[in-house]
Amino acid sequence: MNFSIKYETVEEKEKLVFFPIPEDAVVSGNSTCGKGSSESSLLVVTFGTGHSVSFSFSRNSSVYYAEKLGVAYNLGDKHIFPDARRNDVSFSSESTGINAQVNTTYVCMTAQEIQMANATVVISAARIEAYVPGSDYSKEETVCEADKTTSTTTVPTTVTPTQPPTPKDPVSIKYNVTSSNGTCLLAQMGLQLNLTYITKYNKTGVEIINIDSNATASGFCESTSVGLSLKSERTSLWLFFSMNETSKKSYLSGVSVHINPFPEAQGGALNVTNTSLNYLQATLGKSFKCSSKQILQVSPVFALDVFKAQVQAFTVQNGKFGEAEECLLDQNNMLIPIIVGAALAGLVLIVLIAYLIGRKRSHAGYQTI
Secondary structure, rough: OEEEEEEOOOOOOEEEEEEEEEOOOEEEEOEEEEOOOOEEEEOOOOOOOOEEEEEEEEEEEOEEEEEEEEEEEOOOOOOOOEEEEEEEEEEEEEEEEEEEEEEEEEEOOOOOOEEEOEEEEEOOOOOOOOOOOOOOOOOOEEOHHHHHOOOOOOOOOOOOOOOOOOOOOOOOOEEEEEEEEEEEEEEEEEEEEEEEEOOOOOOEEEEEEOOOOOOOOEEEOOOOOOOOOEEEEOOOEEEEEEEEEEOEEEEEEEEEEEOOOOEOOOOOOOOOOOOOOOOOEEEEOOOEEOOOOEEEEEEOOOEEEEEEEEEOOOOOOOOOOOEEOEEEEEEEHHHHHHHHHHHHHHHHHHHHHHHHOOOOOOOOOOOOO
């Protein structure tokens, strides 16, 4: 589960932050179990400094529903909201659309976004069951519609899977994110997902996926945050850009990827999010440009490979790239031929000087008659 929260800063500007639910989150004592056919139940999970997420459930004789998802976030938590104007706890809630047959487990590996007033929650690789008859999940499952449209039936086999062939370099594609105030993100680049995972056979697997032109692009524009979403049949990729108002730089601050179905991986899906990155830096009003392949390490198991990139966030004038700032890789690639050329020129000069000195000495051995 991942969260994106919009809040107001002390400078009265809107800001967007992204963070996952931590592993040390705990079930609150405020949670309740409903037993009767008309009795509601509540699951409350708390984490961090005053944050929580809650599901309220109801049921009839045949179906149970996750009616509401609520998110309470403490704006006084300076680790997540370092420059928030307010210090109180805010709450947002929305319907989930989650329901399942009674005495079955709701299963949904596909990422589901739930939009609220100032918060967005992304739920993926979900297994949920309310009004559980025993102490564990029911064996019968209710699979969400999104999984039904993307999953395929496979025949079990004991053969160890082979690594898929490495695809060619991805095609460079142009993206833009535009709001009523104009274009806030302009990008031309090829993207490749480089994933390492544990297979169902407890071995290490590698899969490389190119983002192609069939991916559906969307995004958002905020005063200090910009997002680009690329979704295809089995991949969901988010790129988040932020700005440093002190240094006047824009940069790639976060990447979130959801792969589903992922039949060879344990769990059948893969989800990785990192919102503390600092890649693709450029001065505001200028574009970051890099013809060389870049490997952006997002986590120990996921790298985003970027090819032939030119990116400009926030200040895009007339829908065109500003002055390009070349990446260090390209600068080094340009420097190598210069160094080699200078070395060759120096060698030629040394040979020429040696030749002239030798010629002068040979003439010194003769006298005019």
